[in-house]
Each structure stands twice: as structure tokens, then as C-alpha cells.
Amino acid sequence: MLHAINEHMKKNGAPPLAQADRRTRGLALLLEQTARLIYDEKHPQALHAVQWSALRFFDRAGEQTRTVAGLAKYLGVTSGPASRTTSSLLKRELVSVKPSPSDSRSRVYELTKAGRDILAEDPIQRVAFLLTELPEEDLSVLARTLDKIYSGLDT
Amino acid sequence: MAKILLIEDDKAVADSLSFVLQRKNHEITHATNTISAKHELGSKSFDCAFIDVWLGEEDGLEFLADNGELFSETPFIVISGGGPGRTLENVTARADAYGAVRMLFKPFEDTELLDALSLALESGKG
Numbered sequence: 001m002l003h004a005i006n007e008h009m010k011k012n013g014a015p016p017l018a019q020a021d022r023r024t025r026g027l028a029l030l031l032e033q034t035a036r037l038i039y040d041e042k043h044p045q046a047l048h049a050v051q052w053s054a055l056r057f058f059d060r061a062g063e064q065t066r067t068v069a070g071l072a073k074y075l076g077v078t079s080g081p082a083s084r085t086t087s088s089l090l091k092r093e094l095v096s097v098k099p100s101p102s103d104s105r106s107r108v109y110e111l112t113k114a115g116r117d118i119l120a121e122d123p124i125q126r127v128a129f130l131l132t133e134l135p136e137e138d139l140s141v142l143a144r145t146l147d148k149i150y151s152g153l154d155t
Numbered sequence: 156m157a158k159i160l161l162i163e164d165d166k167a168v169a170d171s172l173s174f175v176l177q178r179k180n181h182e183i184t185h186a187t188n189t190i191s192a193k194h195e196l197g198s199k200s201f202d203c204a205f206i207d208v209w210l211g212e213e214d215g216l217e218f219l220a221d222n223g224e225l226f227s228e229t230p231f232i233v234i235s236g237g238g239p240g241r242t243l244e245n246v247t248a249r250a251d252a253y254g255a256v257r258m259l260f261k262p263f264e265d266t267e268l269l270d271a272l273s274l275a276l277e278s279g280k281g
Contacts, residue, residue, distance in 0.1 A: 063264065073237045074247075147220065
């Protein structure tokens with residue numbers, strides 16, 4: 001269905017809001033407002049969403065992939081932005097770097113204690129905690145629904 | 156010894172993973188696509204499944220989402236090195252949301268593979 005909507009929007013542009021179904025528009029707005037609430041820290045030192053993504057990646061990736069190239073692949077960006085994100089985390093001493101034991105040309109990143117400490121306060125955990133209260137059936141439906149919406153928006 | 160279903164279309168990767176797992180005396184059944192995987196899951200029981208995300212033209216996570224009942228007793232580990240259309244970050248979130256015990260990013264060490272398997276076998280499923 002999302003494919004059909006995308007095709008329609010490519011040909012005719014997005015429908016005016018007044019024409020969209022009120023209920024689905026409300027749901028779309030709730031989704032957007034929920035996403036905005038996740039990273040609600042406004043002070044200058046607050047990490048950006050992409051920096052949180054990088055910390056999560058360095059936390060769970062194996063030694064062979066904890067590199068700038070690995071992060072670039074994970075985020076779906078070129079090496080420039082991945083390198084800048086990694087540098088910002090290095091500057092804040094949230095990650096450290098060492099030569100790769102298997103490839104001397106490559107540098108491997110890992111979380112420092114400060115990085116692990118800040119990741120323990122990952123804002124996504126607040127959402128995950130709230131979701132633990134949903135029954136299994138609702139979680140399955142939510143997973144499929146969000147996957148479909150993401151897929152529809154990403155094509 | 157654990158009975159393991161390996162859903163992987165790349166023969167070289169499948170051979171490499173099988174070699175490591177068989178060296179630990181695990182029994183491997185190899186499926187190269189979702190049709191074969193569905194047949195194996197419907198006819199045998201497994202202690203764990205490894206599933207690659209990009210199976211040629213097929214999406215391994217779509218297969219998981221559509222066939223959740225086949226994995227109700229079988230913990231699974233998702234493997235990906237990235238692919239077309241989705242970022243690895245999105246693939247990881249999908250794998251987690253569909254209930255993967257662990258996500259392995261290619262390339263990975265043998266110890267990561269065996270640690271993930273231990274986690275799956277201890278997960279209480281199966």
C-alpha cells in the first residue's frame with residue numbers, strides 16, 4: 001500500500017493536509033512528536049542523534065568492524081561524516097583509538113569508561129522501557145507497522 | 156552438541172561458519188534461501204538459527220517477520236554486512252525488534268560467533 005501511496009505522491013505531489021484522513025494524520029503527528037521527544041536535551045553539550053548512533057555502534061560491533069569505515073557502513077554515509085562524528089567522540093573522550101591487531105593500516109575504536117557511562121543514560125532506553133509494558137502481540141504489530149512506515153518513507 | 160540452521164546464500168560464508176561451528180561438534184543444516192529454510196524449520200527442530208539479512212533478492216528479516224511462528228521455539232542470530240536499500244543501523248533495529256538474540260556485523264571473529272551461539276542456547280527458547 002505504501003508503494004502505491006509513494007507512486008501517487010511522485011505523480012501528484014503530497015495531498016493537502018485537509019484531504020488526508022484525520023485519524024491517520026493524527027497518528028502521523030503523534031509519531032513525529034514522539035520521535036522529537038526522544039532527544040529532548042537542549043544544552044550545548046548534549047549529544048546529537050548521530051553521536052548516540054555511533055556510540056551504540058562502537059558498543060556492539062566486533063573488533064574487525066569498529067572502524068570509521070565500519071561506522072560509515074552502519075550509518076549509510078561516506079567516510080567524511082563518519083570520521084567527523086568519530087573525531088567529535090574522541091574529542092569528548094567518549095571513545096579511544098588503537099591500531100588494529102589484524103591490520104596495521106586500520107584504527108579500531110572502543111568506548112572509554114566515560115563513553116560506557118553516558119551510554120548507560122542513552123535516551124532511547126526511556127522509550128524501550130515504556131515499550132516493555134506492551135504485550136507481546138502489540139510489540140509484534142508495532143515492529144511490523146514501524147518497519148512498513150520506514151520502508152515507505154525511505155524509498 | 157546443538158542443532159543449528161544456517162540460512163545463508165553465500166557459499167563461502169556458509170562454509171566458513173560451518174567449519175567453525177562443526178569444529179565445536181555442532182550439527183549444521185544449511186539453507187540457501189527462504190523456501191528451503193521454511194521447509195527445514197517445518198520439518199525439524201533446531202536449537203538455534205543463523206540468518207543472513209540479504210539472501211540474494213530476498214530479505215531475511217522480512218522472512219522472519221512473516222514467519223514468526225516458525226521461530227517461536229528457535230532463538231535466532233542475524234548476520235549482516237550491509238546491503239542495498241537499508242542502512243546497517245536500520246537493519247540492526249529491525250533485527251532487534253523482530254527478536255534476534257544478537258546481531259553480528261560482518262566480518263566478525265570466531266569468538267563473536269561462538270559467544271552469540273552460547274547466548275542463544277542460554278536464552279531459554281528451544
